[in-house]
Amino acid sequence: MRWTEEQYQDFLRRRDAGNKNSAAGSAGNVEQAPSHEPVGEKKIPRLDSPCSIHIHSRRYRLADPDGISGKAAIDGLVHSGILPDDSTRYVQEVTYSQSKVKTVDQEETEIIISW
8 A cells, every 4th residue: 555645644633533642743754854853752653563664766876686775764664663663573574676767856765664
């Protein structure tokens, strides 16, 4: 399942409407400009069920198949509080793919979490 930012925010609003003890938050943007605000102070929804993660890179120069690593992205999901940890209890599978774009300005990485 792929969600846009708007669909994800709608999901969070509907989920949190039925659970008054939970705090709504925004989805992380891993390509966002860095901030000096501590991540731990933000209330971010946590995925407590097993999930699969797919990382798709759109790149100007394609990497070798063994050169694509999502470790930093997955560690960021854990650090931000979206995943409790990156153990097999929470992450069942990680897959990678890439496609070529025409310019460096078109480069982006998409992280798809399915549960």
